[in-house]
Amino acid sequence: MGPMIEVSELTKRYGGKTAVDRLSFTVRPGRVTGFLGPNGAGKSTTLRMILGLDAPTAGAATVDGVPFRRHPRGLRHVGALLDASHVHGGRTAAAHLAALARSNALPRRRVDESLAEVGLTEAANRRVGGFSLGMKQRLGIAAALLGDPPVLLFDEPVNGMDPEGVLWVRNLFRRLAAEGRTVFLSSHLMSEMENTADDLIVIGRGRLIAAEPLRDFATRGTHRAVAVATPQAAELAAVLTAAGAIVEREGPTPEPERDAATPERERPTPEREYPAATRRLTVTGLPATRIGALAHEHRIRLDELTPHTASLEAAFMELTATATEYPAGRPR
Numbered sequence: 001m002g003p004m005i006e007v008s009e010l011t012k013r014y015g016g017k018t019a020v021d022r023l024s025f026t027v028r029p030g031r032v033t034g035f036l037g038p039n040g041a042g043k044s045t046t047l048r049m050i051l052g053l054d055a056p057t058a059g060a061a062t063v064d065g066v067p068f069r070r071h072p073r074g075l076r077h078v079g080a081l082l083d084a085s086h087v088h089g090g091r092t093a094a095a096h097l098a099a100l101a102r103s104n105a106l107p108r109r110r111v112d113e114s115l116a117e118v119g120l121t122e123a124a125n126r127r128v129g130g131f132s133l134g135m136k137q138r139l140g141i142a143a144a145l146l147g148d149p150p151v152l153l154f155d156e157p158v159n160g161m162d163p164e165g166v167l168w169v170r171n172l173f174r175r176l177a178a179e180g181r182t183v184f185l186s187s188h189l190m191s192e193m194e195n196t197a198d199d200l201i202v203i204g205r206g207r208l209i210a211a212e213p214l215r216d217f218a219t220r221g222t223h224r225a226v227a228v229a230t231p232q233a234a235e236l237a238a239v240l241t242a243a244g245a246i247v248e249r250e251g252p253t254p255e256p257e258r259d260a261a262t263p264e265r266e267r268p269t270p271e272r273e274y275p276a277a278t279r280r281l282t283v284t285g286l287p288a289t290r291i292g293a294l295a296h297e298h299r300i301r302l303d304e305l306t307p308h309t310a311s312l313e314a315a316f317m318e319l320t321a322t323a324t325e326y327p328a329g330r331p332r
């Protein structure tokens with residue numbers, strides 16, 4: 001069994017303000033666990049307490065059963081990226097990592113290995129001050145990997161990365177977890193988690209909202225919708241409605257309402273090459289498999305059957321709506 005992170009009744013108060021409120025959860029090895037919550041939810045504070053950088057007001061956080069502060073192995077045990085901009089700008093990337101390696105008694109070769117791992121070999125001798133935020137994130141990840149630790153914590157690691165960087169970092173996290181490590185990463189965006197995380201810990205206003213596999217979280221959303229296209233729209237609508245679904249009919253092919261929170265690739269495809277008689281329906285309240293089975297039973301032809309995972313963002317928003325400290329205005 002690899003190392004687990006265990007947070008138990010963890011609480012942090014700043015004056016009269018409770019930043020983290022009796023939070024309990026477990027982060028398992030061999031999986032990527034996403035730590036989600038709106039801005040100000042208490043994610044950074046929780047990560048700092050796990051790392052022993054902040055003392056809890058009450059409760060405890062342990063790594064492998066021991067408070068992190070008491071672990072003698074430092075970077076060999078837990079690697080963390082908290083704030084990528086927190087690096088001395090006058091140093092080169094290699095010098096920054098070499099200093100870390102020295103103070104943690106790590107072999108110098110780990111510097112080159114870590115730089116290679118994050119794709120910064122070419123930039124090794126450039127000053128960090130000239131790095132983009134994305135490059136700083138990579139350097140921060142290299143620092144976390146320096147000690148080849150079994151536990152890795154990342155606070156908003158995707159911030160400032162370009163799409164290629166996002167894809168790269170996603171694969172890196174998946175690989176680190178596949179190697180059996182415990183990978184815990186925070187984000188305020190569900191979209192960053194959905195192709196990365198196996199498990200989710202969702203918090204709002206310092207409190208636990210959900211702790212479960214991402215797949216379970218996704219299917220809880222009441223906004224789960226399935227796009228269906230069929231030349232027998234009226235017939236199918238009747239069958240599905242009788243089975244308890246809510247069916248909305250789309251016009252010929254109007255542009256779906258733009259939802260800024262949903263990545264482009266998940267938005268319903270507005271037009272496709274369908275036979276002229278085909279109509280698109282949006283179905284909520286029934287899973288795609290059931291819709292397919294019902295259509296088959298009634299000999300109704302389907303030209304499309306697409307469950308929309310956009311519901312993930314919706315489920316997150318819905319769950320955290322009441323727990324948001326500074327609710328964001330709807331994008332105009």
Ligand SMILES: Nc1ncnc2c1ncn2[C@@H]1O[C@H](COP(=O)(O)OP(=O)(O)OP(=O)(O)O)[C@@H](O)[C@H]1O
Binds near residue numbers: 014017019037038043
């Ligand atoms: N040192 C501090 N003193 C006072 N209040 C603090 C301190 N650190 C954090 N807080 C407050 O605790 C709450 C949680 O902050 P935290 O940074 O942990 O949230 P977060 O989920 O990481 O949000 P973000 O994504 O914005 O960083 C916020 O209301 C914040 O203002």
